[in-house]
Amino acid sequence: MSRRVVVTGLGAIAPNGNGIGEFELALRKGRSGIRAIPKLEELGFGCRVAGVPQGVDELASATFREDELLAMNANHRFAALAAVEAWTDAGLARPAPDGSEPDWASGAVIGTGIGGMDTIGEKVVPLTDAGKVRRLGSTAVEQVMASGPSARVGGILALGNQVTTNSSACSTGAEAVQIGFERIRAGLAERMVCGGSEGASHYIWAGFDAMRVLSRIHPEAPERASRPLSASAAGFVPGSGAGALVLESLESAEARGARVYAELLAAHVNCGGQRGGGSMTAPNPAGVVRCIRGALAMAGLAGRDVDLVNGHLTATGADPREVRAWSEALERGPDAFPWITATKSMIGHALGAAGAIEAVATVLMLARRFVHPCLNAEDLHPEIAPFARAIPLEAREAPELKIAAKAAFGFGDVNSCLLFRRWDA
Amino acid sequence: MEQAELFSKVLKIISPFAKNQDALAKVGMDTHILDDLKVNSARLVDVVLAFEDEFGIEIADEDVDDVNTVGDAVRLIGAKLG
Numbered sequence: 095m096s097r098r099v100v101v102t103g104l105g106a107i108a109p110n111g112n113g114i115g116e117f118e119l120a121l122r123k124g125r126s127g128i129r130a131i132p133k134l135e136e137l138g139f140g141c142r143v144a145g146v147p148q149g150v151d152e153l154a155s156a157t158f159r160e161d162e163l164l165a166m167n168a169n170h171r172f173a174a175l176a177a178v179e180a181w182t183d184a185g186l187a188r189p190a191p192d193g194s195e196p197d198w199a200s201g202a203v204i205g206t207g208i209g210g211m212d213t214i215g216e217k218v219v220p221l222t223d224a225g226k227v228r229r230l231g232s233t234a235v236e237q238v239m240a241s242g243p244s245a246r247v248g249g250i251l252a253l254g255n256q257v258t259t260n261s262s263a264c265s266t267g268a269e270a271v272q273i274g275f276e277r278i279r280a281g282l283a284e285r286m287v288c289g290g291s292e293g294a295s296h297y298i299w300a301g302f303d304a305m306r307v308l309s310r311i312h313p314e315a316p317e318r319a320s321r322p323l324s325a326s327a328a329g330f331v332p333g334s335g336a337g338a339l340v341l342e343s344l345e346s347a348e349a350r351g352a353r354v355y356a357e358l359l360a361a362h363v364n365c366g367g368q369r370g371g372g373s374m375t376a377p378n379p380a381g382v383v384r385c386i387r388g389a390l391a392m393a394g395l396a397g398r399d400v401d402l403v404n405g406h407l408t409a410t411g412a413d414p415r416e417v418r419a420w421s422e423a424l425e426r427g428p429d430a431f432p433w434i435t436a437t438k439s440m441i442g443h444a445l446g447a448a449g450a451i452e453a454v455a456t457v458l459m460l461a462r463r464f465v466h467p468c469l470n471a472e473d474l475h476p477e478i479a480p481f482a483r484a485i486p487l488e489a490r491e492a493p494e495l496k497i498a499a500k501a502a503f504g505f506g507d508v509n510s511c512l513l514f515r516r517w518d519a
Numbered sequence: 520m521e522q523a524e525l526f527s528k529v530l531k532i533i534s535p536f537a538k539n540q541d542a543l544a545k546v547g548m549d550t551h552i553l554d555d556l557k558v559n560s561a562r563l564v565d566v567v568l569a570f571e572d573e574f575g576i577e578i579a580d581e582d583v584d585d586v587n588t589v590g591d592a593v594r595l596i597g598a599k600l601g
Contacts, residue, residue: 160535161562192538192557231565 099278102352103184103340105176106454109145109441121466122489126317127441141308143316145333145442146294165233167213172336173243173291180338189252199284201255203273204244205266207446208298213237215297255283263504266290267450272361274341284346289450291336299332321470322407322436330408333442337450355461356514360392366507377503385509386423393513397424402498404456407436414477428480439469449502456500460516465490532569548590
């Protein structure tokens, strides 16, 4: 059994806009969500900026009950807000808190990369070390357990199908989409809320800062700090938030007359085996190429069919290698290259949420026929400079868009690639 | 502290956890916290911590075992406050 899968709902909690309306506007305007974070300076971090969604607590208070909020850290709030938005955006009703039958045909895969480190750092460790375990109350476990985000969403939406959290570092959000896609294709579910979330916490970012992979430039001008594709790229800017997509079988979407954004033609994942130049922290280029080609083969497409690439592109030394991998996989040189852009230029790298938020951005660009700018790419890296005509420094209307690719790569040398087709194309 | 005031403070702490709004609307001393108000039993530990913070008392685990109704909580706290 292999069924067609479409995207019928979107949700986003992003550093540059909450809700898909605000998020789309921010993407079109090239609005950066990177801000100075005084706490990072106070703690002596090299990186002093980050992408953190604004106004989330107010939004959460308006969306969830008081007892739910007591057990929701930032990661849960981001995940649940994005998932509820995607669900209602798909035209599905939010179920009553009690008494309603579970929706046995619907599930969720909400991934996270690091998880509830704020709860661990601010509550579990200090209270436990102080001999005050009892003071943790009943809500610590659900906020730190790996599956917390999906468990939260499953309860709010009364989901009765598979409800799980995946984790594959920075590939997580896109991999979640792949898992839901396979489940619907196989006929095991009709709808899957898929995405990823990542909390905003200096405890999450500390290890990356110690690795010296975070951007230390432009603390005085945060919007300039995230510079994918740029010669002056100097590491990624940590981000946070959540993205969610309602994937649905075409039959189900048609039966209920749902609005369709795009068809998810293919979702492919693999691992470079930490060989051939790949390692715990760097991708094996052969793995990346195979992942993209695997998605193309699944979709029955050639490289020339792709109109837009929303790359992983973190603003590290890996960007030139990624562009080279796309060029090889699509068999297209600089003169014939499709649009390539990086949502991270506006929101930073949201780790486990990145692939999901950026997949939402990709579907929005495709459905609404525009390409968002790649900020701070005026000074292209010399190896990328030949591709200049494919890199939008400003937003472009793009009525020709039909096929868009979103890839995400993560520590552990894991890769994922999604291919979307505009529904009315 | 007057029992009416104590009742009101206890109720304020329990209310966010109550899933049965109808039962909450006609709550009294005999209202059962789990069975009537439909408070999730796992959350009782959070309710007890909130009692401790609000009233500056300590409530032992074995005391909690005897709290079933709103009245039980009010009487326990009243006794602790002396």
